[in-house]
Amino acid sequence: MSDLILAPFQYEFMQRAFVAALVVGTLCSTIGTYVVLRKLSFIGDGIAHASFAGIVIAYLRGADYYFGAAVVAVATALGIGFVNRRGNVSLDTAIGVLFTGAFALGVFLMSRLPSYNVDLQGFLFGDILAVSRSDVVIILVLSCFVFVVLALLYRPLLYTSFDPIVAQASGVPTGFISYTLLVLLALTIVVSLEAVGIVLVAALLVTPAAAAFQLTRRFRRMLGLSIAIGATCAVAGLYLSYYLHAASGATIVLLVTVVFFIAMLVRRRGNRAL
């Protein structure tokens, strides 16, 4: 039995993959709690797709993937936030236009490369086994930054998530808070791209928190449960993918989806005791 658990760890790339899965699972499900409560899931999907343009441009110029992705992701997040607060265009329209446009730019640039690039395709569906030592360092540093800011803004984030108008009247800087959250969301997505990929990252943002929401009616418990579900599923999903010889990102997302449906069934049976 212990062999079964420890077997994957004999490979160094698997050790790195487990660290990445644990961190990404924890981070996504933490910020995902706010994504679900503030109904930002479409924004998350949009930022993820748009960042592909940044990855391809970074590749073309020989720059770091993370840097390219982060610049475009943060710019998209702030742009969406600006349209949301100021614009006449409806939010989902703005996201729809921006993210498909930027994603198309990424695909366009990639298709003009002399040889179709496997590295770049890895970002679409994620390739957690390819996470390098320096990737792990970047993931850890960015995650720490996101966690520290989230902890510092815990109360204003909670207040503005629940009641932005009254929070603003009492002097909470709601504009600053929502822009900051969008930047943190963008960084979370960038951190997660290599592990789960552009197409699947939205699921890791939304599903653990949505499952937790089925099980509790208190914010703090929802946050805790979401993290527990996200982190467990990321690690367990990676194990499963190892033994099933399946794609890791897809396995992780499938596992969280199953947990979500179980949570829904638990709630339907009237068990809201948590």
Next chain:
Amino acid sequence: MRYERVLALDHLDLVVERGQAVGIVGPNGSGKSTLLKAIAGLVEPSTGSIEVFGSAPHKLRAGTIAYVPQVEAVDWSFPANVYDVVAMGRFPRMHPLVPFSKHDREVVAAALEALRMTDLQGRQISELSGGQQQRTFVARAIAQEPELLLLDEPTTGVDAATEDALLALVRSLVAKGLPIIMTTHDLERAAEWFDRLMVVDRKVLAFGDPQTVLDSGAYAGIREHVHTHGHARVDPDDAGTPA
């Protein structure tokens, strides 16, 4: 009682003092809700300027103004119970790294008690009646320990018990020196609620002692106007800041 200028509206010599409850009355669309939002710093006045404690509302220290909107446009499925919501009132004044102190918890408990919500503090917000929701949000405003309290038609759509509780609360807070500005439809009891009454219809038509203002017929004049022209004002509360 200290006499200090709490609120000043440009071009108008309207002064709200500490320890006064000011009622704002006016027909639908008269801009009374917008006036309250402008005082709260949520909207820019279309003309003129508003000063609260001598500065623009949005430049005040966090926690100075507490605002209770007419309709709480919150997501009622939000994972929070009554206690969680009232405790949020403490957030604007708290340092991010300092946990709830004994004082914070006492203030929250006192606010729940003042609004008779102590027994319901564990109840999910989605399971509250209209009156209980209103009391929860007023309790949150009280828990903030604000220096100015703004209430937008707190008595609309609530039961008589809640209305009486709110009246008693307003008078007791005013007695402690808190200035309160509140919009209302209820002219009958204006003299019970308020120390000053303001009649608004896109601009301030009258301001002063409630009974004097009511006797002056300023409000009856508006009603007559609306009636004889045969239509209610259809534009939403967006034009009403007094100029």
